Amino acid sequence: MSSDALAELSAQLPGDALLVGADAVEAYRRDRALDPTAGVPLAVALPRTTAEVQAVVRWAAAHGIPIVPRGAGTGLSGGASAVDGGIVLSTERMRDLRIDRTTRTATVQPGLLNAELKAAAAAEGLWYPPDPASYEICSIGGNIATNAGGLCCVKYGVTVDYVLGLEVVLADGRALRLGGPLIKDVAGLSLTKLFVGSEGTLGVITEITLRLLPAAPAPRIVAAWFASIEAAAAAIAEISTTIRPSLLEYMDRTCIDAVEDLLGRGLDRDAAALVLGGSDDLDPDGRDVAFMIDAFRRHGACEVAETGRAEGEALAAARRAAIPAVERRGRLLLSDVGVPLPRLGDLIAGVDAISRDREVTIAMLAHAGDGNTHPLVVFDPTDAVAAERAELAYGEIMSLAISLGGTISGEHGVGRMKRPWLREQIGDDALEIAERIKLALDPDGILNPGAIFEAR
Template sequence: MSDMLAELMSALPGAVLTGADGTEPYRRDRALDPDAGVPLAVVLPRSTAEVQTAVRWAARHHVPIVPRGAGTGLSGGATAVHGGLVLSTERMRDVTIDTATRMAIVQPGLLNAELKAAAADAGLWYPPDPASFEICSIGGNIATNAGGLCCVKYGVTADYVLSLEVVLADGRAVRLGRPLIKDVAGLSLTSLFVGSEGTLGIVTEITLRLLPTPPPTRWVVAWFDSSDDAARAIAEIACTVRPSVLEYMDRIAINAVEDRLHLGLDRGAAALVLAGCDDVDPQRDLNAMQAVLERHDPSSVHQPPQADGDAIAYARRLAIPAVEDKGRLLLADVGVSIPRLAELIGGVEEIAARNDVTIAFIAHAGDGNTHPLVVFDPADVDEAARAEHAYGELMTLAIGLGGTITGEHGVGKLKRPWLADQVGHDALDLGQRIKTALDPDGILNPGTIFEDDHS
């Protein structure tokens, strides 16, 4: 083992961490998997060539590799494997903006916020905006096909990926796609890798489409005494207007955020609906959304001043860490069709009551992507078991409503037990065949999505 490590450290001087002090910070993502393995080493490459060197070493010695971005993942997709490598892209931060083509060429370790800032400096905009945009990486966004608050109007990460450079399991670097808005030559291999969670290859460069910067978002805010009324209002808005933002928070999330920010949010409300419009002349749609909200019996609804609306939007972005202040989280990102949102919310409330656990509920409601947050004390063995059971019931509920176990956080290791129930065994087998063709030794992120020998 020491000879193997010496070989790796010689090939990548200054880029390999070993020992508990070096590897411990890289063992888990934000899912905090208690079963995370202890890696042999952590590799910190700066270039595609260095990634190739690490992968070729791993392939030669049959060592599993877990690719890692900023470690903000919520499904355990960056959980270390015992005796494997963690390959962190945190040093791969280059970005180039091409204003003539409205494109960005970036390395995967660049943070979403850093890309947004670079695009803004050039008078452009990168729309995908996970709530964690300030700390998550573009490579991680690619891995899970991340969305965010703006995706109800502007789409998810895949809608902006034009080209990828990927290092395969045998160490080859391949370019997929081209920096073109339209290109249908051959199979869509670029799309295959977006959302593959590092199981098919390691992305080392991305070409992304940028847009002109839209006007500031203007807001409509409504408070409801009934989550069912709020869900029905959301469903009506979604089929009549195209908002740029349409978000939901329940009472538990509202109170958690208010405990942090002290904005004067309505602690007694069952639900908050936040709708936004960023059109050049937004007033017609703002008035239309307000009229819809008023038809569904809100306790209050209004169009706040810009700063107040922005503050509530910030509060929504802060909901997950605010709820996390109350205990450990099992964070779901189940999704359903918008007409079934009320059924999902009601079902989650029943699951919480039946299992005697707290479940906060927030949502990118305009596209049906929701985040039930199961809160528990990990030191309370009985409560932790009830929380685990409730989490599984959330997955089953979403599948039963014709929905998905993950809208933007990925399957990772946490949700793999329910994947076959959603997609079916034939589709899962087809995915496994593709995985085996590209990674015959199963060294790329084993145990994520697929059941591999190293899991």
């Protein structure tokens, strides 16, 4: 790429909106998956407006340069790994926010953080439910790109359930506006939902219209400690198929130990598992809470108690801290496999067996109420033998989830890390249709090549 061509792009952007040079682009090469195959980009673009995104995309299309859209870089599947000689298009400066109380909607740019939207909505007496564990540092654009979930999604749904409209810049530079502040809109094909979860492979999202809800009551939290993972899984299965909790989370002993090392919250290190159940039902008799307490006890919990509000919030915060806590113990291969609820116990037991067979630590945490789990394979990256065992275990977890009728990704996306198992899950025909859609919208393959699909 000639310096003249790069100068042409720089001239179309504000003076500080294009980063070049190895040192300047290094921080934008990888997301939290730490993809070892990430390339070195030609430059990093930092647009603030849809028009500036269009300028970057049109320039890249004219020169055949790949573009990797990037949010806050908190992704866990290598969806934002840079490509050699490409452009990383970071939306971190796109942070506008407007809330309309009359329609209960928020219109935001993709760089706004999830926590910032929640705070702004709360100031208006409203609520944005999707709450990834990383909500304080992850961006709305990244949440849209991966169709992120979170702790309360067992009752309130995932990101796509709140997306009413999008503005998307296509691979040819056109800005496409879809949907808007309408509760019902079925005119034409559902193109809005096509882009949610597409991981930047079909277009660059530059504006989002989101549905907000009235503020929810504070949940009542029940904590249950178990001596075996099998007993915990059995209790989860009964609760999740009988009532609709607002939260049902699982942490195994490895996660408990790691979080206790990090936060020192007095967690029970002797327990095999901790399950947190929550209910924001306003029923004065608290029937859901009573049911959870009874179910935990009948399935052999060593200790069960409804927490006070402060303790419940502290335990929820401990659950949110699990991934960074485990990450302090070594390099992680992060997964987010999901299974039908009746197979959750089989998945937890199967991952435990893989851990023993491969002699590798696998920490397990889960949004258990919707069957979405996060097995974290921990290894020493300086030990080549241990790294190989970890890679084998990671692949076996993918295949195990598929064999149980599940998915290789419940909320973090396929990215580059899980692409080898996508065909095994969805089959040849579905993959071919998906590739046709990709070809129709991005015929030259410049948008996030290598994520979800093989790079062309």
